[in-house]
């Protein structure tokens with residue numbers, strides 16, 4: 132059974148909502164197992180994430196989708212501490228040919244979210260993964276990909292409560308990315 136894992140950090144809950152939407156989309160594909168994994172800042176030892184259980188889940192995944200809020204124009208420090216810990220996977224090419232994708236949330240319509248998505252892409256390329264982008268055109272009446280991002284999902288949320296932001300349109304965009312990754316995971320497994 133193909134497994135799709137969503138690994139993300141969220142400081143105040145907005146990215147969690149988008150991560151749940153991405154997982155929902157992946158789980159909508161028949162026969163796909165999903166994991167929703169929150170990066171816990173308490174796992175960071177001397178600046179690097181350390182959680183064997185999390186890495187075992189990721190090792191066993193066919194696809195890994197990265198998520199983080201954009202903080203100061205890039206991924207949150209907690210995500211970077213996780214990314215640095217994947218250096219052990221680089222040494223052994225352990226994640227080579229796994230599928231990958233990404234999503235981010237920030238308060239500005241742009242807010243430099245693209246820097247975060249491009250960091251995820253660079254991380255995936257260093258690890259030999261295969262990047263899945265977002266082909267959804269923004270000209271639609273459902274608000275899908277309203278922020279016009281093709282590298283991955285961009286969503287908007289600032290000080291609003293997590294039950295209203297990210298909004299339904301951004302969460303639907305997240306679902307579509309999760310579904311797309313899961314569909315490719317099924318193809319890859321065949």
Ligand SMILES: Cc1cc2nc3c(=O)[nH]c(=O)nc-3n(C[C@H](O)[C@H](O)[C@H](O)COP(=O)(O)O)c2cc1C
Nearest residue numbers: 141142143144145146200202203204237238239242
């Ligand atoms: C330390 C910090 C840095 C931030 N930097 C940015 C930024 O560069 N661009 C932006 O648009 N929003 C920025 N924000 C706003 C957050 O991206 C936004 O509130 C987001 O919804 C937080 O997601 P979370 O609830 O998952 O932590 C920043 C917030 C914090 C706390």
